Every structure is written in structure tokens, then in C-alpha cells.
Amino acid sequence: MAKVKNVKIYKKRAIQLIRLAIELAKNNDVELARMYIKLAILYSRKIKFKIPLEYKRLFCRKCFTPLIVGLTERRRIKNKVLVRTCLYCGWTRRYKLQYQTTHKKSKS
Numbered sequence: 596m597a598k599v600k601n602v603k604i605y606k607k608r609a610i611q612l613i614r615l616a617i618e619l620a621k622n623n624d625v626e627l628a629r630m631y632i633k634l635a636i637l638y639s640r641k642i643k644f645k646i647p648l649e650y651k652r653l654f655c656r657k658c659f660t661p662l663i664v665g666l667t668e669r670r671r672i673k674n675k676v677l678v679r680t681c682l683y684c685g686w687t688r689r690y691k692l693q694y695q696t697t698h699k700k701s702k703s
């Protein structure tokens with residue numbers, strides 16, 4: 596039986612792996628970075644926790660390359676839609692841009 600405590604540890608570890616992967620990608624070590632992302636995803640699947648959305652958006656869902664603008668990712672804004680393209684596999688994702696409202700919660 597998995598303990599709740601372990602979930603927290605693995606979730607923290609997964610986030611650390613994603614952060615590390617981004618640093619590695621910045622240093623052109625994309626292969627290793629991908630392995631770290633895959634490991635983070637493996638943790639989330641096996642231990643059953645969700646990777647926070649802000650971290651999920653940091654890597655390509657198809658080839659697991661950390662997305663860094665100008666390096667591994669291209670961003671274009673067309674008709675208020677943000678188009679993100681992974682330069683490795685051509686994966687694209689569209690985000691509708693919303694005007695920021697005063698209701699936006701600030702997270703520390």
C-alpha cells in the first residue's frame with residue numbers, strides 16, 4: 596500500500612525533475628532533459644498524482660522536450676491565439692489569450 600506521504604515526496608521530486616530538465620535544455624543537453632521529463636511523468640502515472648498545470652506547460656506533450664522560447668519552442672500570436680510549436684517534433688498547441696482581469700489570484 597502506498598502511503599500518502601510518499602505521494603507528496605514523489606510529486607515534489609517530479610517538479611524538481613522538470614525544473615532540472617529545463618536547466619539542462621538551456622545548456623543544450625536536450626537528451627538528458629527529455630529523460631528527466633519522462634521520469635517525472637512516470638512518477639505521476641505510477642504514484643497517481645497530477646503534475647501542476649504550470650509545470651505541464653513547460654514541456655512538449657509529444658516528445659517531452661522542455662519548451663524554451665527561442666531554443667526549443669516557437670511562439671506566435673495570431674488573432675489573439677497563442678500558438679506554441681515544439682521545434683523538435685512540430686507539436687503545436689493553441690491557447691486563447693484572455694485579457695487579464697482584476698480577479699486574477701496571485702500565488703506566492
Ligand SMILES: [Zn+2]
Pocket residue numbers: 655656657658659660681682683684685686
Ligand atoms: Zn515535441
